[in-house]
Amino acid sequence: MLLKRLTEASGVSGNEKEVRDLIMSSLEGYVDELKTDRIGNLIVHKKGSNPSGKRLMIAAHMDEVGLLVKDIDSSGLLKFMPVGGIDKRVLVSKAVTIGEKKLPGVIGAKPIHLQKRDEWSKVLDIDDLYIDIGATSKEEAERQVSIGDYVAFDTPYSEMGNGTIKAKSLDDRVGCSILIDILKSDIDADIYGAFTVMEEVGLVGAGPAAYQIKPHMAIVLEGTLCYEIDELDSHQMPTMLGKGPAISLIDRTTVYDRNLREQVVKIAQENKIPYQFRKTSMGGNDSGRIHISGTGCATTGISVPTRYIHSPLSLISKSDYDNTYRLVEAIIREFEKGAI
Amino acid sequence: METKELLEILSNGNGVSGFEFNLKNEIINAFEKHTDSIQVDKLGNIIAHRKGSGNGDVKILMAAHMDEIGFMVKDIDKKGFIHFTNIGGIDPRTILAQEVVIHGKEEVLGVIGSKPPHLQEQSEQEKSIKMEDMIIDTGFNKDELSQLVSIGDSITANRKLVTLMNSRVSGKAMDDRAGVAALYETMKELEKINHYADVYFVATIQEEITMSGALTATYGINPDIGIAVDVGFGRTPELNNSNSIEMGKGPGVTLGGNIHPGLRKRLVTVANDYNIPIQTDVRPGPTGTDARAMQITREGIPALVLSIPLRYMHTSVEVLDLKDVSQTAKLLAFFSASIKEDEMEGLLCF
Numbered sequence: 032m033l034l035k036r037l038t039e040a041s042g043v044s045g046n047e048k049e050v051r052d053l054i055m056s057s058l059e060g061y062v063d064e065l066k067t068d069r070i071g072n073l074i075v076h077k078k079g080s081n082p083s084g085k086r087l088m089i090a091a092h093m094d095e096v097g098l099l100v101k102d103i104d105s106s107g108l109l110k111f112m113p114v115g116g117i118d119k120r121v122l123v124s125k126a127v128t129i130g131e132k133k134l135p136g137v138i139g140a141k142p143i144h145l146q147k148r149d150e151w152s153k154v155l156d157i158d159d160l161y162i163d164i165g166a167t168s169k170e171e172a173e174r175q176v177s178i179g180d181y182v183a184f185d186t187p188y189s190e191m192g193n194g195t196i197k198a199k200s201l202d203d204r205v206g207c208s209i210l211i212d213i214l215k216s217d218i219d220a221d222i223y224g225a226f227t228v229m230e231e232v233g234l235v236g237a238g239p240a241a242y243q244i245k246p247h248m249a250i251v252l253e254g255t256l257c258y259e260i261d262e263l264d265s266h267q268m269p270t271m272l273g274k275g276p277a278i279s280l281i282d283r284t285t286v287y288d289r290n291l292r293e294q295v296v297k298i299a300q301e302n303k304i305p306y307q308f309r310k311t312s313m314g315g316n317d318s319g320r321i322h323i324s325g326t327g328c329a330t331t332g333i334s335v336p337t338r339y340i341h342s343p344l345s346l347i348s349k350s351d352y353d354n355t356y357r358l359v360e361a362i363i364r365e366f367e368k369g370a371i
Numbered sequence: 372m373e374t375k376e377l378l379e380i381l382s383n384g385n386g387v388s389g390f391e392f393n394l395k396n397e398i399i400n401a402f403e404k405h406t407d408s409i410q411v412d413k414l415g416n417i418i419a420h421r422k423g424s425g426n427g428d429v430k431i432l433m434a435a436h437m438d439e440i441g442f443m444v445k446d447i448d449k450k451g452f453i454h455f456t457n458i459g460g461i462d463p464r465t466i467l468a469q470e471v472v473i474h475g476k477e478e479v480l481g482v483i484g485s486k487p488p489h490l491q492e493q494s495e496q497e498k499s500i501k502m503e504d505m506i507i508d509t510g511f512n513k514d515e516l517s518q519l520v521s522i523g524d525s526i527t528a529n530r531k532l533v534t535l536m537n538s539r540v541s542g543k544a545m546d547d548r549a550g551v552a553a554l555y556e557t558m559k560e561l562e563k564i565n566h567y568a569d570v571y572f573v574a575t576i577q578e579e580i581t582m583s584g585a586l587t588a589t590y591g592i593n594p595d596i597g598i599a600v601d602v603g604f605g606r607t608p609e610l611n612n613s614n615s616i617e618m619g620k621g622p623g624v625t626l627g628g629n630i631h632p633g634l635r636k637r638l639v640t641v642a643n644d645y646n647i648p649i650q651t652d653v654r655p656g657p658t659g660t661d662a663r664a665m666q667i668t669r670e671g672i673p674a675l676v677l678s679i680p681l682r683y684m685h686t687s688v689e690v691l692d693l694k695d696v697s698q699t700a701k702l703l704a705f706f707s708a709s710i711k712e713d714e715m716e717g718l719l720c721f
Contacts, residue, residue, distance in 0.1 A: 106608060118488045119494055124465035124686040126533050126541070135533045136540045137690060139683030141609050143462040144659070154499050155658060159609070163682065163690055165535025168617065173537065185533075186470070191480045195510025197470070256487050261448045269490070272510075280608060314489040336510060342468040342485045344512060 033057060034208045034352075038198035043097030044232040047071055049131075050093040053199040054207060054226055061215045062224070072240045073226040073275035077214050081221035083369040087222045088246035088328075089213065089359070090237060090317050091206030091253070095199070098122075098182035098339050100129065100162075103173055107222050107316060109136065111182060112157065115231030119157050123340040127162060130180035137160040150339070151229030162281030174289035194349040198252070201347050203230065204342040206252035209356050210333070213363070220363045230317055234284065237317035238318035241324035248291070248329050248366065250359060251279075254347065255309055255334035266310065275305030276355040279332030281312050284319025288329040289319040294371055295331050295362060302361045304354050309334060333358060375540070375693055375699075377401050379532040379554040382542030385474060387441030387458050388579045391415055393474070394437050399573050405558035406572065417574040418586040421558055422708075427569040430713055431555065431707050432672075433557065433593035434585055434661045435550025435601065436578030439543070440685055442526035444473065451513040452506035453481065455526060459579035463502040465686045470529035471507060475671040480529065481507040484611045516640040538693040541617070545689040547578065549679045549696055556700030557587035566708040568595075578661055585661035589668040595715055596634060596673055599664030600699065600708075603652050604676030605690065613653075619692040621648030622699040623678035626701040629658045629666055633672035633718050638675060641706045647698050647704075652678050673719055677702065 096115030227236030440459030575584035
């Protein structure tokens with residue numbers, strides 16, 4: 032299954048090669064042009080009849096948050112720094128893989144038996160943590176690991192209750208997967224797909240990708256914030272699992288084009304696709320660069336609600352995946368007709 | 372079966388204190404090939420008996436606890452999230468974003484949720500979260516989940532064994548399935564040598580909370596010598612040398628009030644005679660192991676503790692070196708074989 036392979040691939044920001052290669056091989060024979068640009072974005076073009084002659088760009092980022100080895104200590108343990116926004120509290124007691132060879136490692140913690148009672152309330156800083164690969168010395172570790180090696184969480188894909196998928200990096204492999212599904216479908220449409228690099232470290236890839244494509248309109252596909260514990264009122268929940276694709280209103284990088292957003296809502300309603308609004312201004316995505324590229328272009332953000340993003344594991348609902356796909360497909364059809 | 376294979380089955384398997392029955396078949400299957408008889412006592416201890424040449428004149432009990440730390444379902448809230456408490460000592464800082472399995476009517480996968488950093492205020496990441504403020508998300512809503520899961524069901528971390536460099540492995544329940552694996556290797560070692568003493572290999576229940584398994588098993592067997600085979604704190608940079616033992620340098624041999632000095636002397640002699648590396652682990656009072664229960668059973672049973680070095684104890688990524696498991700097994704086997712006819716009185720003399 033593609034989403035399983037996509038999420039189990041390592042693609043920490045700046046190290047997207049494994050993900051890019053996987054996407055390239057899965058698109059082979061389905062698109063007319065496919066190229067990796069000079070900073071690592073994968074840009075593809077699927078030709079369609081395109082009566083309007085306008086260019087539609089659909090973007091999803093390949094990278095994920097993770098860690099980077101910054102030192103190997105005298106006992107062969109690896110010190111690291113975070114890549115992208117990670118809550119340091121989620122790192123303890125996790126399994127990871129290091130480098131291209133996916134060397135296994137674990138992030139441990141001091142045994143509770145040897146702690147003073149008040150230690151529990153103190154958060155462990157990144158500098159207090161390290162990765163144990165089983166090496167017995169610095170020299171031995173150095174034969175397997177180099178400073179600068181990327182570290183990804185080791186979280187197998189699995190399916191849980193009620194059509195829920197658990198995996199790492201659903202932000203934004205879920206967007207990549209939907210974009211691949213669109214490009215592989217038999218929809219007669221002219222589409223530029225952009226699989227971007229380094230979104231998590233400052234929307235690096237999206238600007239150059241948009242510069243090359245010069246889109247008239249763009250859709251950014253994301254796995255976005257979803258947090259809905261019982262104590263919160265509905266207005267405090269950015270999105271809800273299983274309630275359909277989340278349409279962006281505003282975030283830290285984009286005020287989404289209101290006209291386009293209203294048309295997207297209308298398309299969802301006409302096609303009886305459940306949808307919700309993304310009810311937070313926190314976070315940001317590739318739209319922040321795409322909508323201001325060149326002379327600008329109307330951009331819409333459509334996301335699969337994803338619980339616990341930026342942690343070693345995240346959850347989505349299969350129904351949200353399917354409804355997001357349906358909504359994007361319906362938007363493309365309207366765009367082809369020249370209706371948007 | 373190789374010892375590593377058994378350790379993998381056992382560490383991946385599930386048996387929180389009080390719920391060890393899940394492991395019964397695996398342990399019996401492994402033990403029965405190398406022992407003369409097996410029984411499961413009223414509390415659930417698995418007791419395998421290997422006869423020696425002395426017709427039961429001397430009895431050695433070796434215990435490793437099969438229970439692991441874990442969690443228990445406290446409540447299912449309106450959104451279908453599980454609220455939970457711990458069974459055994461767990462640092463709440465080690466469980467955020469942890470995958471778990473809830474052992475309800477069927478096994479239900481879940482994750483311990485974490486708030487995405489985007490929604491946090493800066494200062495939030497400097498505060499650790501209490502277990503009572505965490506939830507387990509299964510994807511099910513309350514009605515669906517209530518069909519499968521009840522209050523009181525046990526929960527374990529979902530972590531498969533990870534093979535690291537050298538002979539090191541990481542898993543969620545090395546404490547003390549590593550001890551159970553060491554017992555397994557000991558019985559295989561004993562097949563190769565003559566031993567006068569009868570040896571009882573016991574996989575005990577509930578060491579992590581009550582030690583009740585070791586109490587009843589010791590009472591029932593009434594051994595001359597009791598040995599707890601457990602794990603010790605493997606050295607990492609944040610630990611002092613004085614309260615940790617090195618990885619890969621053999622078992623820790625505990626010294627202190629819980630330990631019979633004469634037996635310990637014999638153990639050290641055997642280790643030296645057979646070139647088995649050992650380390651000294653100093654515990655002045657009662658140890659937090661089954662040996663504590665043994666020592667105060669009946670009129671008192673002379674006890675020993677062997678500790679397999681283990682890093683990150685009571686997290687889901689406990690790391691050990693398989694070499695230490697093998698050295699522990701060798702030492703246990705040669706120690707058992709060293710006990711000869713008519714020497715117990717002298718050996719136990721203070």
